[in-house]
Amino acid sequence: MALASTWSVAFAHPVTGWIVLGAVGALALGAVIIAVLSAAGRLAPALRRELWLRLGSWCLLVPAIILPILAGRVWVIAAVTLLGLACLGEYGRATGLFRERFTTLVVVLGILAVNLAALDHWYGFFVALMPLSSGIIAVASIPFDEPRGYVQRVALAVFAFFLFGAALGHLGYIANDANYRPLILLLLLAVGINDVAAYVVGKTLGGPKLLPGTSPNKTVSGALGALAITTVVVTLLAEPIFAGTRMEALPLRIGLGVIVSVAGQFGDLMLSSIKRDIGIKDMGVAIPGHGGVLDRFNSLLLVAPAVFHYVGYIVGFGLDQPTRILF
């Protein structure tokens, strides 16, 4: 009985079921395609191994992403917290910020505070943490009386807190809305489609490079193709999600799609810029076949706050839910 009611809550909105089914179906389809191509002898052994590795990683990633979203608000915020800390770990080791142990600890506390504010449903504190944490990061290392490297230390740490705390934290805050499941799933799906579309369209159409100095494989056609495809997917799926609200209007839904695609692509380019500047290829080795956690979730970092404030401005989040529930 309890299980049945949990199930009905988790899948209360039809879009939730569609996206979960679609994700599971996509994994199964991927396995079938690789198996058929392998059986037909169309894949070189190295490529075959690489494809199975990637699919295997997805088979772990998809449940790791979907289950917290289905499970409930607290799980979503906990998962976002862990994701933020994992990203900070990779970023710190790539940039060298990890050597500044105390400053890193302050960023960790900042990320925890942002997610605690989301858990408490305390919007005032949630938005106040960007200036407050940045201020604390700026002064935290001063008492050690080591001004050498101060600017680098503070700049790297404020950037890290912005990306993995303040910005990513919006994804968890969305879960304070009673109807958060289909929207978060839509964002994750759209960001994934955005990446794939840019790759596939770019490979198919070719043409001039987008920003070869930053990311040599991206093309203008891929960027525009991703913009078109992602906008269509978001516009269509947003209709049942926002039925009966101001967001239902077609231009607003198209606007949402454009924001997801543009912010997603800029998130990707931002991580490319970081990697290019440092001179590394991947941010880590956490996900076999993908690289680091950040290589997988980079697009989400800027999408979360952009979508949050767009939708928040038009319809608001969790306005009918209790606030300040922890303290």
Add this chain to the structure above:
Amino acid sequence: MDWKLRPAGDFGLSPRERLASLRRELGFLGTATHWCWRQFVRLYLRCFHGLRVMGREHLPEPPFVMIANHASHLDTLTLASVLPLALIDRVHPIAAEDTFFTSFATSAFAAFAVNALPLRRRATKRADLATLRARLLEEELVFILFPEGTRSRDGSMASFKPGIGALVAGSEVPVVPCYLEGAFAALPPHRRWPRPTRLKLRIGPPLAFGDLANDRGGWAGVAARCETAVRALALDDRRI
């Protein structure tokens, strides 16, 4: 201004490779585990072995290398425990790869508790010694190593191997000779659990080898002088 983006020395390696990497760098989680281990070891050495130390004032500013006679697993723990807390992340005992880095569990312990770096004992690669030497100088580290190369099986000190020379010959990095008394009686290689006998550590004045060339002849000279210094400490009969 000091503006340089430098990834971790062991960046891009798998977790297993990282643990056994000579370029391993840990973050604040590593600092936390090193601190806990240090507190435990210091308490243990004080309560169970009544450790006494003479010559702490000889410890220089990093970088430096600490050497001693080797008769027990207690040697590394004792030498590391007398160094100041401020050096906690910079102290690296150099440990035998074939003993301490054979499995994931022992490697994790060696990395997160002891902060040891692995070295192959037989057919030591020259590139590995060069890596250690470069890190010692550039990152101002502290290495703890035992130039005998293995624990004494009868308590007597063996002659020193020249590998220590490859780390310090021709540089201004000081070597601090130490002599630890009582470790063989407490936990010799053939015993599994330690006996509660007293440990006495004598720390001698630092040696420098800027006058010796960084070649085979220089390395042998370093090893000979280090051995003489440690033997002299062994004969020191002042009470501590």
